Amino acid sequence: MLCPPTGVLNRRCVEAAVMTGLALNCHINKKSLFDRKHYFYSDLPAGYQITQQRLPIAANGSLTYGVFMGNKQSRMATKTVRIRQIQLEQDSGKSLHDDLRSQTLIDLNRAGVGLLEVVLEPDLCCGEEAAAVIKELQLILQALGTSQANMAEGQLRVDANISVHHPGEPLGVRTEVKNLNSIRFLAKAIDHEIQRQINELESGGEILNETRSFDCKLGCTVPMRDKEGKQDYRFMPEPNLPPLVLYDSASLPAGTESQQVINIDQIRDALPELPSATRERLVRRYGMLPEHSFTLLNEVGLLQFFQNVMKETRAEPKKVTSWVLNTLLGYLKHHNLAVSESPVTSSALAELLDLLDSKAISSAAAKQVFEELWKGEAKSAAQVVSEKQLELMQDREALEQLCQSTMEGHPQVVTDMKSGNPRAINKLIGLVRKATLNRADPAEIKDILERLSS
Amino acid sequence: MSARALWLAFRSGLGGRQAFSTKGSGRITVEVIEHLERLALVDFGSREAVARLEKAIAFADRLREVDTDGVEPMESVLEDRCLYLRSDNVAEGNCAEELLQNSRQVVEEYFVAPPGNISLPKLGEQESFQHS
Numbered sequence: 001m002l003c004p005p006t007g008v009l010n011r012r013c014v015e016a017a018v019m020t021g022l023a024l025n026c027h028i029n030k031k032s033l034f035d036r037k038h039y040f041y042s043d044l045p046a047g048y049q050i051t052q053q054r055l056p057i058a059a060n061g062s063l064t065y066g067v068f069m070g071n072k073q074s075r076m077a078t079k080t081v082r083i084r085q086i087q088l089e090q091d092s093g094k095s096l097h098d099d100l101r102s103q104t105l106i107d108l109n110r111a112g113v114g115l116l117e118v119v120l121e122p123d124l125c126c127g128e129e130a131a132a133v134i135k136e137l138q139l140i141l142q143a144l145g146t147s148q149a150n151m152a153e154g155q156l157r158v159d160a161n162i163s164v165h166h167p168g169e170p171l172g173v174r175t176e177v178k179n180l181n182s183i184r185f186l187a188k189a190i191d192h193e194i195q196r197q198i199n200e201l202e203s204g205g206e207i208l209n210e211t212r213s214f215d216c217k218l219g220c221t222v223p224m225r226d227k228e229g230k231q232d233y234r235f236m237p238e239p240n241l242p243p244l245v246l247y248d249s250a251s252l253p254a255g256t257e258s259q260q261v262i263n264i265d266q267i268r269d270a271l272p273e274l275p276s277a278t279r280e281r282l283v284r285r286y287g288m289l290p291e292h293s294f295t296l297l298n299e300v301g302l303l304q305f306f307q308n309v310m311k312e313t314r315a316e317p318k319k320v321t322s323w324v325l326n327t328l329l330g331y332l333k334h335h336n337l338a339v340s341e342s343p344v345t346s347s348a349l350a351e352l353l354d355l356l357d358s359k360a361i362s363s364a365a366a367k368q369v370f371e372e373l374w375k376g377e378a379k380s381a382a383q384v385v386s387e388k389q390l391e392l393m394q395d396r397e398a399l400e401q402l403c404q405s406t407m408e409g410h411p412q413v414v415t416d417m418k419s420g421n422p423r424a425i426n427k428l429i430g431l432v433r434k435a436t437l438n439r440a441d442p443a444e445i446k447d448i449l450e451r452l453s454s
Numbered sequence: 455m456s457a458r459a460l461w462l463a464f465r466s467g468l469g470g471r472q473a474f475s476t477k478g479s480g481r482i483t484v485e486v487i488e489h490l491e492r493l494a495l496v497d498f499g500s501r502e503a504v505a506r507l508e509k510a511i512a513f514a515d516r517l518r519e520v521d522t523d524g525v526e527p528m529e530s531v532l533e534d535r536c537l538y539l540r541s542d543n544v545a546e547g548n549c550a551e552e553l554l555q556n557s558r559q560v561v562e563e564y565f566v567a568p569p570g571n572i573s574l575p576k577l578g579e580q581e582s583f584q585h586s
Contacts, residue, residue, distance in 0.1 A: 011540060012542035033529055038493070040495065042567035104567045105567075106564055107565075240532075242530055242534075260536060262539075
């Protein structure tokens with residue numbers, strides 16, 4: 001019989017833990033245990049937190065992530081960070097410090113709610129790697145549906161443990177940095193703390209094993225009050241909770257209530273497609289670079305937009321990829337808009353790409369159409385093309401005549417061209433284009449000119 | 455609890471994994487007492503209290519006389535029970551007002567606490583705690 005003050009474990013917490021453990025390639029412990037971690041703080045009314053220190057629900061996993069290399073962020077390298085363990089635990093309340101009135105306000109609404117803690121091994125070397133890891137973890141959790149992982153809303157909380165050492169020597173004394181509520185601050189705080197420790201050690205100082213907080217206004221880490229010195233948490237087994245036992249299809253006991261039984265194999269079979277698999281699928285199916293697949297997944301809503309365009313257009317995947325990642329994303333970033341706020345819909349872009357694909361317009365004209373569509377005046381691509389008279393000349397004969405007359409009007413340039421001067425032909429192409437009011441494809445003009453002058 | 459379970463509890467004992475170990479012949483140092491007082495916020499107060507603690511440790515130490523080689527430690531007397539899992543439904547709550555009445559001081563829906571843990575005086579600075 002369980003003592004009521006301990007609380008009762010929610011089945012969904014266990015399922016979420018197993019899903020997350022499987023997604024992170026962990027070994028799922030069929031038996032895991034609960035412990036009490038004791039410390040005094042106003043947001044922990046019981047004076048202890050139930051956690052899984054000795055034998056957590058999952059251990060020894062890995063997370064593979066991509067880091068952009070080089071200045072132009074154009075190449076992608078794949079790295080792996082090891083997962084030490086995943087454990088179920090209770091949340092504490094939330095403290096709001098009111099320094100003005102010298103008091104702390106405690107919100108106990110989330111106290112006792114189930115948490116999943118993912119512990120990583122110290123395989124990371126800088127803020128950028130940590131940021132990439134957390135981004136990937138967010139995508140995985142969102143794909144699993146176990147968390148929306150929004151850091152600003154506290155759905156995902158990250159504490160960083162940082163130390164420095166000379167190569168070949170053992171790990172140095174670590175500090176723990178808390179109060180990181182965005183990926184950007186996480187990277188900044190880590191890089192700042194690394195530098196602070198290096199500076200401290202190089203000037204003969206020492207690093208204290210302390211907890212620090214990231215001050216976003218100052219852009220640096222500062223010691224946190226109340227967390228001085230090494231804590232002795234007096235871990236002990238939680239006397240009110242029996243071990244948590246999980247089953248697989250082989251060990252499933254007959255005749256037990258299905259509500260009380262968790263089958264790891266069943267959960268594994270029901271796992272949704274993970275981000276890494278999605279990216280692989282995009283690369284395989286559409287022939288895009290890995291970097292592109294990362295960008296598509298990293299931007300909220302972009303993958304859906306891309307897939308919607310692909311569904312409605314005849315254009316080649318490479319063209320669609322380029323327009324979505326370069327043109328559309330470029331405009332969105334410039335105007336600081338989310339994909340959901342894009343004035344150009346996926347249907348509009350699909351229509352535009354169809355016009356381009358059928359050579360009804362040139363790519364320069366397509367860019368103009370896009371700019372017009374961006375104004376969001378509910379016109380279709382076709383309407384914009386006809387309004388601005390951007391259609392490509394379809395009359396080949398008329399074009400040839402124009403080329404001919406331009407050549408006759410500029411005999412010197414023609415001579416230069418024939419003698420191999422590359423600038424000469426470009427000048428002719430420019431003249432013909434002007435004559436056609438930009439409604440001819442430069443490549444086609446070049447073709448005709450070369451033929452006529454041979 | 456059945457007699458067999460009781461016997462098992464005796465046999466497994468503390469093993470080698472206890473979190474607390476005594477030094478020498480069982481006398482506990484001042485540092486250990488001060489450490490315990492800070493961790494658990496208890497006040498040993500007197501020599502008699504410390505002596506009682508030493509006797510309690512000596513009593514528990516007798517468990518070490520049991521040979522536990524090759525015996526799996528028992529983590530919990532509940533080890534043969536199933537951990538009950540409840541379904542993910544909201545069955546209770548909405549009692550914020552009632553709970554807030556437990557506190558002397560509240561601000562909106564927050565409990566009011568001092569600005570942080572109030573540290574005990576440092577070692578050497580404290581007045582002696584000799585009560586009794």
